[in-house]
Each structure stands twice: as C-alpha cells, then as structure tokens.
Amino acid sequence: MSATQVASNVKRRKPREDRRQExxxxxxTLALTEGLTAITARRVAGYVGVGFGLVxxxxxxxxxxxxxxxxxxxADERTAIDERVRGLDSATDRLRATIAAYTTPTRDPLGLLWLDAWRQAADRPLLRAAVVNQMELDLVDMKATIEAGVDxxxxxxxxxxxxVAMRVLALLDGQAAASAVRGALAESTLDYPAVEGLLAATAERELGLPTGALALH
Structure with a gap:
C-alpha cells in the first residue's frame, strides 16, 4: 500500500464513538421509516456506506x-419535549403542552415505533429492557411535572x-394505538376527537383540575 493510500485510509477512518453513533x-432512520425489523447489519451498513462486518x-x-x-x-423525543415545555409558567401549561406533543399527528411515526417495540419486546430481551427503561424515564418526568403542580x-x-403519573401515561400510550389508522379515522364514523377529549378530561379529574383546564386549543 502506498503512502498516499495509507494517508487516505487514515483520513476516512472515524473515531470509534463517531462511527458507532453513525x-x-x-x-x-430505518426504525422510523420502515420499522424495527428493517434494522439489519446489511441494511445499516448500506445506509452508512461501510461493510456490514463493521456493524x-x-x-x-x-x-x-x-x-x-x-x-x-x-430519548431524543423526550429531550425535545422537555426543551419545548421547560419555559412555560405553570405545571398545568407544561402538562397541557406535553399532552399536545404526545397526541399531535406529526408524532404518529413515534407512536408506531412504540407499538412495534411493544410487540417485539416479548421475543427480544434487550429490546424489552430498553422499552421498560424508557417507560420508567417517562414516568420520572411525568411524576416531576405532577409534583411541581401539587407544590x-x-x-x-x-x-x-x-x-397518577402512570395513569396519565397509560392514557397517552393508548393514543399510540390510533397512530396506525389515524388518517383513515377522519373518513369513518368513528368519533376520534371525543376520545381525545376523554384523555384530557380524565387527566383533569386525576389532578383535581377544573373541566377544560387541559383542553388542547
């Protein structure tokens, strides 16, 4: 190998953590666009432009x-939501914004990813552990918001x-089930907005809030 080739290879070689993150x-990207089953060594390698042995x-x-x-x-979604609601004045405002972030149609790819992960968790111990861990982290955040509102x-x-935090999260998780068919719901006789209203109304009762306090505007 010539000195030029060696220099070129060194230049292309990325630090270990950078390559791993890539x-x-x-x-x-594959998980969000095609589902978790689309993640294979060959597919990821092709996307990155490396040999699958590197994966x-x-x-x-x-x-x-x-x-x-x-x-x-x-985790990236949790961070984005936290940054979005952190500066709001009250716990009620933060919770309302959090509910809005979890139920917006633009979140459907995340809802579908959660459904996919829950389905596959039974057969994939590492994924099951990851799902439980992420649910626990969501619980920590929701509990903190609720306790701030109590204080x-x-x-x-x-x-x-x-x-109470677990109950509110269970309501939000239920929204994920509609993600797979949300687009078709508007063309059906199913009253989906009524279900969204039930989510806010139930959370209001759990938190002792007046009717409409968490209504999404």
Missing part, C-alpha cells in the same frame, strides 16, 4: 443495535403522584 443514527464489530447482535436505536429515538397548589391528588 451506525445508531442509520438504524434510527457487527460495533454491535455483537442485531438486537443490541435495535435496542440502541429505539432508545435514542425515544404550586395547581393539582390536588387523591392518589400518590407515581400512581
């Missing part, structure tokens, strides 16, 4: 890569904050 990012070098199993991709997509006098709870 592989995860490619897997994230298996960084990830000992495809399940490890699937779990890493799922976790990154979900400020906005929320009055009949049950512990962790229980």
């Amino acid at each position: 592989i995860i990012d490619a897997a994230c 298996t070098h960084y990830f000992s199993s495809i399940d490890e890569l699937v779990s890493a991709a799922f976790s990154k997509v979900v 400020s006098g906005e929320f009055v709870l009949a049950d512990p904050s962790s229980v």
Whole structure:
C-alpha cells in the first residue's frame, strides 16, 4: 500500500464513538421509516456506506443495535419535549403542552415505533429492557411535572403522584394505538376527537383540575 493510500485510509477512518453513533443514527432512520425489523447489519451498513462486518464489530447482535436505536429515538423525543415545555409558567401549561406533543399527528411515526417495540419486546430481551427503561424515564418526568403542580397548589391528588403519573401515561400510550389508522379515522364514523377529549378530561379529574383546564386549543 502506498503512502498516499495509507494517508487516505487514515483520513476516512472515524473515531470509534463517531462511527458507532453513525451506525445508531442509520438504524434510527430505518426504525422510523420502515420499522424495527428493517434494522439489519446489511441494511445499516448500506445506509452508512461501510461493510456490514463493521456493524457487527460495533454491535455483537442485531438486537443490541435495535435496542440502541429505539432508545435514542425515544430519548431524543423526550429531550425535545422537555426543551419545548421547560419555559412555560405553570405545571398545568407544561402538562397541557406535553399532552399536545404526545397526541399531535406529526408524532404518529413515534407512536408506531412504540407499538412495534411493544410487540417485539416479548421475543427480544434487550429490546424489552430498553422499552421498560424508557417507560420508567417517562414516568420520572411525568411524576416531576405532577409534583411541581401539587407544590404550586395547581393539582390536588387523591392518589400518590407515581400512581397518577402512570395513569396519565397509560392514557397517552393508548393514543399510540390510533397512530396506525389515524388518517383513515377522519373518513369513518368513528368519533376520534371525543376520545381525545376523554384523555384530557380524565387527566383533569386525576389532578383535581377544573373541566377544560387541559383542553388542547
């Protein structure tokens, strides 16, 4: 190999963490556009433009890569929502904005990803652990928002904050089930807006809020 070729190879070689992150990012794209089953060493390698052996070098199993991709997509969304609501004046405003972020049609790819992950978790232990971990992190954030509302006098709870937070998250998770058919719902006789209203109304009751306090405008 000539000195020029060696120099070229060194130039193209990326730091280990950068290359690993590039592989995860490619897997994230596949997960959001085609689903978790689309994540294979060959597909990811082709997307990045490397040999598939490099993918298996960084990830000992495809399940490890699937779990890493799922976790990154979900964590990125959580960070984006947190940045969006952090500056709002009240816990009620922050919760309303959080609900809006979780239920907007633009989130449907994330809702479908969650459905895919829940479905595959039974057969993929690493993915199952990732799903549980991300749900626990969501619970921590929701609990913090609710406790902030209790401290400020906005929320009055009949049950512990962790229980109420879990119930609100369960309502939001239920929205994910509609993501697969949301587009068709508008052309059917199904009253989907009524279900969205039920979500806010139930959360209001759980938090001791007046009717309409969490209504999405």
